[in-house]
Amino acid sequence: MEHEKVKLPKRLYDALQDYGLPENGNESWPVGTISGLYDQWREEESSVLGTFIDENADNQWLLIDAVRYGYEAEPQPIYYVRFIQNNSHSFLNSSESDGLEISDNEETEYIKTKFTMPEILAIDPRYKAFAVPVEECKADD
Template sequence: MGHEKVKFPKRLYDALQDYGLPENGNESWPVGTISGLYDQWREEESSVLGTFIDGNADNQWKLIDALRYGYEAETEPIYYVRFIQNNSHSFLNSSESDGLEISDNEETEYIKTKFTMPEILAIDPRYKAFAVPVEEGKADD
């Protein structure tokens, strides 16, 4: 009977990776692993992991399932930043060479047109208002 891997937010996934927890589950000594994780989290005052499990039985079971069945990062939603509706050349583009510009939403090896929300907020928090989920933001022909 197969079980799906447990999905964790990216920050939590990264913390488990940093700890060295294998993604495939089937932990050979789960109680020892959980105990080790718990001890480490208690030592780190502002631990992402500690906050996740502290006093939350559902999250503790989720961690146990991750040890048993494996875990993976949740996929973050991605967005276009579209400044003008019904205009196929009004999308935010980012490239190493040219920086930010407005153009179409065709992504290439050198031009990025799809962004996660943290990336958008890092560029300019005001751009959040123009974020469109990628599946809804196809360029108009």
């Protein structure tokens, strides 16, 4: 029976990658793998991943399924940063040559107009208030 890979939050996906767990899973020693992960994460007192495992049984089953069937990162929602509603030239744009500017939301090879929330927060946390999911923005234009 073929199983789909487990979709994990990006933070957990990155941690499993750092640990060296193959994305296709590890069916040969799942208990040993999970035990090793748990021991490593418990040693880090502030580990978000240790907390993830301890939070509830559903999270533990999710990790077990990831070890057994493989895993991938959940797709992260993408956003425009729109400063003025109903204005087609009020979107945050980013390019290596020009840096940040305000213009339309047409993305090109050189101009980025769609961002993940972590990218927005890294630019300026205040921009979170202007984040609009790409799907919603297309619906109201």
